[in-house]
Amino acid sequence: MAEVSKIAGEGFREITLIGQNVNSYESDVDFPGLLRKLDGVGGIERIRFVTSHPKDLSTALINAIKELPKICEHIHLPLQSGSTAILKMMSRRYSFEDYIEKVAALRAKIPDISITSDIIAGFPGETDEDHRLTLKALREIEFDGTFAFKFSPRPGTKAAKMQGNLTEEMKSERLYEILVLQDTITEKKNNALVGTIQEVLIEGPSENGNGNLTGRTRTNKIVDIWAEDIIKGALVDVEIIKGRRHSLEGKLVG
Numbered sequence: 001m002a003e004v005s006k007i008a009g010e011g012f013r014e015i016t017l018i019g020q021n022v023n024s025y026e027s028d029v030d031f032p033g034l035l036r037k038l039d040g041v042g043g044i045e046r047i048r049f050v051t052s053h054p055k056d057l058s059t060a061l062i063n064a065i066k067e068l069p070k071i072c073e074h075i076h077l078p079l080q081s082g083s084t085a086i087l088k089m090m091s092r093r094y095s096f097e098d099y100i101e102k103v104a105a106l107r108a109k110i111p112d113i114s115i116t117s118d119i120i121a122g123f124p125g126e127t128d129e130d131h132r133l134t135l136k137a138l139r140e141i142e143f144d145g146t147f148a149f150k151f152s153p154r155p156g157t158k159a160a161k162m163q164g165n166l167t168e169e170m171k172s173e174r175l176y177e178i179l180v181l182q183d184t185i186t187e188k189k190n191n192a193l194v195g196t197i198q199e200v201l202i203e204g205p206s207e208n209g210n211g212n213l214t215g216r217t218r219t220n221k222i223v224d225i226w227a228e229d230i231i232k233g234a235l236v237d238v239e240i241i242k243g244r245r246h247s248l249e250g251k252l253v254g
Contacts, residue, residue: 001037008043013233014201015044021053023061032060039068045235046201046218050076051118055093057102066109073110074144074220077102078118082137083130086123091158096137103141114219115141119148121178122171125164126151131174138181144219145186145246148178183245190221190243197253198223200238202230222247 004015015038025031031049038047047070052061054077065071077099081087084095106113119134138146150171153160166174200215206224207214213225215236224247225238238250 001041004038004041004044008041011043011233013044013235014046014048017047017049019049020051021056022049023052023058024056030060031056032058032064035061035064035068035071039070044070046070046072048072048074048220052077054078054099054102057106059105062105062109065106065113072218072220073112074114074116074218075106076116076118079137079141080118080120081123081126081130082134083126086126086130089125089162090120090123096133100137100141112219114144114221116145116147116220117141117143119146119178119182120151121148121175122151122166124151124159124162124166126166126174131177135177135181138178138185142185142189143182144189144221146178146182148175148182150175187243187245190245190248192243193221193240193248194243196240198238198240198248198250200225200236200250202232202234202236204232217248224249226251 007015019025023031025034027034029037035047038044052075057077065073065075079099080090080092082096084097087095103115106115121131150168151159151166198217200217200223202213202215204214206212208224211228213227213230215223215225217223223238223240230236237253239253240248240250242249
């Protein structure tokens with residue numbers, strides 16, 4: 001609270017709470033309670049948090065995202081695999097069925113929420129069927145985006161000692177299938193936003209070098225904006241005119 005109040009006084013308008021399992025936080029209040037406290041800090045316009053663990057995604061947290069005006073409608077919720085058997089081997093402490101119920105609860109309360117995730121391809125012992133279940137999960141859930149990686153053993157971890165390691169070629173093939181499928185889903189979801197009006201927080205000049213500005217929507221989508229001379233940190237309304245694979249293009253409203 002002290003840190004957020006301080007940076008709010010320095011002019012910062014958006015904060016991100018960071019933790020390995022940020023929603024597992026507990027002190028004098030739990031994580032939803034912390035969000036409710038921070039929502040009352042003057043000067044801050046947006047609050048984000050990353051990364052959430054599915055096992056601790058509570059009804060109270062979903063309600064906080066829905067009810068608190070400064071909490072952005074985006075959650076990063078790592079799935080890792082669509083196979084409950086693999087999730088158990090990963091010691092993830094939830095099944096795919098548990099996960100899909102949490103996603104349904106999020107979307108029931110916050111229909112426009114953006115959900116992103118992490119996926120690991122080729123965990124030791126992953127069968128063709130396990131991989132098929134992951135692809136099926138991507139089609140069913142339709143994440144706004146994912147970070148997908150090949151499994152790589154880390155010294156000292158339980159997974160590094162597991163039997164059934166896949167070849168690099170097989171892990172690469174599975175990762176490629178995941179990436180291609182997710183790109184298709186992300187592009188479709190971005191195209192669906194064409195014609196909508198989005199609140200965008202200006203972050204600065206576009207990296208495209210085209211003289212435009214760039215910013216993010218409340219749902220954490222990058223927008224390339226036809227505009228100049230708007231100060232960093234300004235909140236503007238933007239009409240989305242084009243959906244790209246990993247970003248949006250828009251023009252100022254009014």
